[in-house]
Amino acid sequence: MKMAWKEIKKSKAKFIILGSIVFLVSLLTFIISGLANGLSMDNAALIKDMPAGQFYMDENAKETYNLSKIDEDTEKHVHKEYPDAAAFSIQMGFVVDGNDDQHSVSFVTSTESDLFENVNDGEIILDRSMQEDGIQVGDKLTNNQYSGEFTVKGFVDQKKYSHTPVAFISMDNYKEMYRTNHMQLLFIPGQDKAETINGLEAFSNTAFLDTIPSYSAEQMSLNMIIWFLVIISGMLFAIFFYMMNVQKIGLYGILKAIGVKTRTLFGMMWSQMLLITAIALVLSVSFSHLFNRVAPDGMPFDLGLETTLQLSGLFIVIGFIGATLSGIQIKRVEPLQAIQQGEM
Amino acid sequence: MTAFTVENVKKTFTNGEIEEQVLNGVNLALKEGEITALVGASGSGKSTLLTIAAGLQHASAGQVMFQGKNLTNMKQEEIRKVRAQDFGFVFQASHLVPFLTVEEQLLLMLDVSEKRMHKQEKKKRITSMLQLVEMEHRKDAYPSSLSGGEKQRVAIARAIIHEPKLLFADEPTASLDSKRSQDVMELIRELTKTLHITTLMVTHDEEMLPYADRIITMKDGLIV
Ligand SMILES: Nc1ncnc2c1ncn2[C@@H]1O[C@H](COP(=O)(O)OP(=O)(O)OP(=O)(O)O)[C@@H](O)[C@H]1O
Ligand SMILES: [Mg+2]
Numbered sequence: 344m345k346m347a348w349k350e351i352k353k354s355k356a357k358f359i360i361l362g363s364i365v366f367l368v369s370l371l372t373f374i375i376s377g378l379a380n381g382l383s384m385d386n387a388a389l390i391k392d393m394p395a396g397q398f399y400m401d402e403n404a405k406e407t408y409n410l411s412k413i414d415e416d417t418e419k420h421v422h423k424e425y426p427d428a429a430a431f432s433i434q435m436g437f438v439v440d441g442n443d444d445q446h447s448v449s450f451v452t453s454t455e456s457d458l459f460e461n462v463n464d465g466e467i468i469l470d471r472s473m474q475e476d477g478i479q480v481g482d483k484l485t486n487n488q489y490s491g492e493f494t495v496k497g498f499v500d501q502k503k504y505s506h507t508p509v510a511f512i513s514m515d516n517y518k519e520m521y522r523t524n525h526m527q528l529l530f531i532p533g534q535d536k537a538e539t540i541n542g543l544e545a546f547s548n549t550a551f552l553d554t555i556p557s558y559s560a561e562q563m564s565l566n567m568i569i570w571f572l573v574i575i576s577g578m579l580f581a582i583f584f585y586m587m588n589v590q591k592i593g594l595y596g597i598l599k600a601i602g603v604k605t606r607t608l609f610g611m612m613w614s615q616m617l618l619i620t621a622i623a624l625v626l627s628v629s630f631s632h633l634f635n636r637v638a639p640d641g642m643p644f645d646l647g648l649e650t651t652l653q654l655s656g657l658f659i660v661i662g663f664i665g666a667t668l669s670g671i672q673i674k675r676v677e678p679l680q681a682i683q684q685g686e687m
Numbered sequence: 688m689t690a691f692t693v694e695n696v697k698k699t700f701t702n703g704e705i706e707e708q709v710l711n712g713v714n715l716a717l718k719e720g721e722i723t724a725l726v727g728a729s730g731s732g733k734s735t736l737l738t739i740a741a742g743l744q745h746a747s748a749g750q751v752m753f754q755g756k757n758l759t760n761m762k763q764e765e766i767r768k769v770r771a772q773d774f775g776f777v778f779q780a781s782h783l784v785p786f787l788t789v790e791e792q793l794l795l796m797l798d799v800s801e802k803r804m805h806k807q808e809k810k811k812r813i814t815s816m817l818q819l820v821e822m823e824h825r826k827d828a829y830p831s832s833l834s835g836g837e838k839q840r841v842a843i844a845r846a847i848i849h850e851p852k853l854l855f856a857d858e859p860t861a862s863l864d865s866k867r868s869q870d871v872m873e874l875i876r877e878l879t880k881t882l883h884i885t886t887l888m889v890t891h892d893e894e895m896l897p898y899a900d901r902i903i904t905m906k907d908g909l910i911v
Binding site: 346349350352353354593594597598599600601602603604677678679682 | 738743744771772774776780782784786787796799845
């Protein structure tokens, strides 16, 4: 007999309240996680979308790629050993369009590589978001550090860095604009163990992301909020079931007296917890994915199904732990207690 | 024939430094199918004896023998099984499950006792039991909508639906008025006689004594 369900039906209000709190907390968690992911893509899609490998920068650069210079001999040497390695540089800057409007961009240039867009001198390839700003293929863009004009050759999807669209330019143009003959970084794709290369320090993809100061600060605070919400939801379950169980001590006692197994009582609590959580999660997952679709353009929001499923699993595990911890009282109840307590 | 014996049972409660001997070596033999009434002054140890006999608490010494086994040295799970299958309980308060209907209370007890029965059989037995306690018309009611006497009748039905060998009742009529008490006692007597159930009942009420086959008086933790 489904006692768990019978109880939910009889005390609807209590369970609806619990369910809606779980729904709100998990929805908030999903939205913040979508925001965290959206911001991280907005901040570093250029790097995040690179395949796994190793990044190298000058060991004297204090883990700041901006200060790094890869000398040409090392670069050539690495290229010989790893033909698909790429040297590249990133610099913040801006371009001015025909209407004299300025647009912030991250200039990126690299040696010949499949991982980056390679353009000819005087050409520029931009992130798709620039198209929404009204720039079109064939438009001429200028920059006061560059003597010539850039011709827009095309757009690429989701290439962002430091919350600005990426602008791919040629090495020679880059060298002219930033008065340097060196690239800042070396990337060797497919390498899972760093190699000791003279004078260079290696970083894995995630380690390199963490060297971007705004990136790690942003992600750390958002992740902290997510963890807090997950922990709060666990505590919610623990507190809710604790209060429910305290109210039901007498009932548990009498059920134990007539021979109901302690396991059955736990099973009852677990199935209630699972049912409530499952309904709340189905609702909050649907709502958050709906939000994913209608999120305003200006709001970087990117929520994958995988992330929501992982977080949902986490909620269920945490809810289970919370309920079980508070359920320890069930184990302690003596059948006699209830009988001596009188009418419930 | 003897269905159940309590042999030299002692019970001591320790409250801090103070030790209180509540049962001082009680001997008791219940005859099959009989109703034994346990009477005595308040605090004489009646409830303590009943709950020890029913496997709801441990004795400090002595034996409780049922079907050749000693309840006092059984494992928790074994005792639970005996309570679920062979014992029935009625207490002063009805202790019904608030979120189950009258019918479901009985179904729960059948499930707990792990009776191997078909759904149809269970339904049939529940219906006839509810007829016996005259509660069939309220089978879909929740306990909160029943009167005290009705609740107690459902509690009695729950206590014997699984046809236990023994029925333990601690002041089953204490919360009822005189008329209702008589009805409930008559019901208990009728049911236990038909189903051949052995009954141990604690009572304060002298009016209930005529329903018993045997009356045992307790004083200061001893049977006199
Ligand atoms: N759990 C306990 N801890 C300590 N003392 C207890 C406990 N249970 C019962 N006692 C004591 O044991 C004595 C007998 O209690 P018991 O409940 O068996 O009496 P009783 O005969 O049923 O009384 P009444 O007729 O009032 O129900 C009392 O003095 C009581 O205080
Ligand atoms: Mg008593």
